[in-house]
Amino acid sequence: MSTPKKILIAEDDPGISELIETVLEEQGYVVEICPDGHIMKELLTGKRTAGFMPDLILLDLWIPEIDGKKMAQLLKSNAATKHIPIVIISAQRNLDTIVKKVGANGFLAKPFDLQELVGTVNQYL
């Protein structure tokens, strides 16, 4: 069996992150939750070693003290992280335009249901 894929959830709302964690762990993924920007900063500054790199980032646009759009752009322009697919999670609309603008891979618009969540994640892993 191959090693399970790792998913980073950058989301400050504990309800949402717990829901996503529950659902994705059932699907066999390893989930790491980050309610602020610190893990992404570690990724950008090279403090994370290869074995601990996520295979997918679920990124909320509204995280305290972090500009979600800018974070996505930084991750996508960084040599060490640009291969990691980013799926934007937001209650905002016109997410398709935001995805294009920041170079992310996909989006989940709140309120989403579980099939959409699993379907979107599987699409990139």
Add this chain to the structure above:
Amino acid sequence: MSNSILDKIALLNNITLGSLSETDKITIIKSFTEAGMKILEADFGFVWYRPRSNNKYRLIYTSLNLRYSPHYPRRKGTNYVVQHNKEPLMVSNVKKAPFVSIDTRTYMKSLIVIPIAYQNNTYGNIVLGYNKIRKFSENDRSLSIALGNAAAQALTISRLHLYIEEQYQKMLKQKDEFLGVASHELRTPITTIKGFAQLLQQKSAGGDPQLNYFASKINTQVDKLARFVEELLDVSKIEAGKLPFRRKKIKLHELLKEIVEDLQFSTTQHEIILNGEIYGFVVGDPDRLSQVFMNILTNAIKYSPSGGQIIIRFRQKGPTALVSVQDFGIGIPKRHQRQIFNRFFQGRHSKASAFPGLGLGLYISREIVRRHGGEIWFESEKDKGTTFYVELPREKMKK
């Protein structure tokens, strides 16, 4: 003599009535000053206005035949005397009145200074000037007082008009902002509740049937809640003029086919039939137009509770595409027909609780259709059913 007094009173009355619908203060002041010149037979007139903000006099109106520019009022000049006494000052011979400035004395022989005031509301003074010496009568005094009072009342009303309008606009804006933020903040907890309810339903399947049933109840209710939140958000965007639209080529027939396939799942009592074909396409936002037809079709299902057919017809009418949705349900009572596109309108039926909703669907649908350059309307007869029509501009298919 008495006739001319009556004429003067009638003129003042007309000016007062005319000013009631006026909101511009200069226009009001101009019309009262001109009326004052006629009523009191003055040669010219001007107005020192005193804004509430800084208490400083400002010359805001002069009649055409005023050939000099009045100097800024002195500390103890006529303006201050009049404002203090709150009654008109009538000077038949300016040379005998030491408090009239030298400058003013050069340009007029007699003058009246009328306070624009009533009760505690003061707005400044109307100054009427004469080229010849004039003796003032008691009638002149009474007419001056009436003129000053009427002008002040008209200005107060206009100020109130502006104030109310300003407050109203402010409230509208706050309401839109509130609705926007609230709906946005509601989407996150709705996602969580919906997700966990789905998990609960999955986990309890095959176990306790009651538990599973409860979970499915939560699911349908949360879906309803989610829809209401979306509707509220749409309305707040419409009101703020910010409902976003995309422009894509849409084949109406295919759009409707997808919606019908989805909807047919939700009902076994109704048979939804697609009839006809439309060539070419319309340009617009597919999600928004889906929303319109979804709304019309769910209404058709909702308001034909005993089931039956729902027929969708396509027709080409010159440069437009016409889609009609006919149901054979309870129909819309005559007394409601004019209101159903209004915001928050909900038809009240004998079984009121049988048809819940926010009453926003058709309001939003009409906004969407109109933004696409189209129109939406209906025909309905009680107990026979309703047909909704959506007409949209059609683009020719390029080969």
